[in-house]
Amino acid sequence: MDERRVERRRAACAHRLEAWADGVVAGLDAQEDVERSLSHALRGDPSLREETAVRRADALRAAALGLGPAGCAVAAGVSPRMLGNWQEQDPAFAAAMTAAAELAERERERAARAEVAVSGLSPAALRVVLKAIREGSVQSAAAALGGWSEQSFLRLRRKSPEVAALLAAARRARTKKADRRGRPRFERGYRLVRVDEGDMGGDAGARRVNGDGADGGGAPGGPGSTGGTAATSGA
Numbered sequence: 001m002d003e004r005r006v007e008r009r010r011a012a013c014a015h016r017l018e019a020w021a022d023g024v025v026a027g028l029d030a031q032e033d034v035e036r037s038l039s040h041a042l043r044g045d046p047s048l049r050e051e052t053a054v055r056r057a058d059a060l061r062a063a064a065l066g067l068g069p070a071g072c073a074v075a076a077g078v079s080p081r082m083l084g085n086w087q088e089q090d091p092a093f094a095a096a097m098t099a100a101a102e103l104a105e106r107e108r109e110r111a112a113r114a115e116v117a118v119s120g121l122s123p124a125a126l127r128v129v130l131k132a133i134r135e136g137s138v139q140s141a142a143a144a145l146g147g148w149s150e151q152s153f154l155r156l157r158r159k160s161p162e163v164a165a166l167l168a169a170a171r172r173a174r175t176k177k178a179d180r181r182g183r184p185r186f187e188r189g190y191r192l193v194r195v196d197e198g199d200m201g202g203d204a205g206a207r208r209v210n211g212d213g214a215d216g217g218g219a220p221g222g223p224g225s226t227g228g229t230a231a232t233s234g235a
Contacts, residue, residue, distance in 0.1 A: 017161065028131055032077075056093055058082055063100035065124045066108065071145045072097070074128045126163070133170040139172035
């Protein structure tokens with residue numbers, strides 16, 4: 001009888017942990033969704049320039065927290081190629097990314113001098129890992145994006161039941177995300193943004209822009225157009 005009671009308690013604890021992890025993974029994009037809702041309330045569909053500014057800010061934050069270029073791209077929701085293009089085309093943004101990375105490095109050096117035991121990894125790094133796994137990455141590749149070696153991440157997973165539960169939740173969410181509305185991954189995640197004059201070289205038509213900055217098609221605007229809409233990837 002006591003053994004059955006213990007088993008029921010264990011099962012209940014496991015269920016609560018699983019439910020908690022599912023909730024955390026489901027909320028990974030919550031802040032981004034809130035910001036878009038607030039922007040829509042103020043001005044309707046955000047402009048492409050505003051959307052880019054938000055994603056650049058996400059990349060800068062990730063760099064300041066110690067993530068590498070690939071991890072910063074995941075945090076910003078764009079491809080590494082797109083992030084690299086932004087830096088090539090905008091020296092000010094490139095300098096800001098460099099400064100953010102240097103800030104993270106100086107923080108690691110200060111911690112080392114003070115003999116503070118820090119891993120150099122943050123909740124932002126774990127967020128990147130979970131998002132990458134949810135999008136289909138294998139665990140070893142996702143861990144590298146967050147700054148972990150494969151072995152160190154395996155040790156973390158064994159040490160922390162919460163981390164193990166979050167990884168399992170991200171894998172469960174992967175199937176749901178991939179099957180959303182029955183569409184393949186590259187056709188999902190587009191949303192409308194406003195294209196102001198100059199955002200896309202003055203060509204103000206209805207376009208779809210994916211995470212690599214590729215034009216997904218659409219009718220170009222006519223002569224004298226000053227605005228339009230685009231659909232940009234939310235992946």
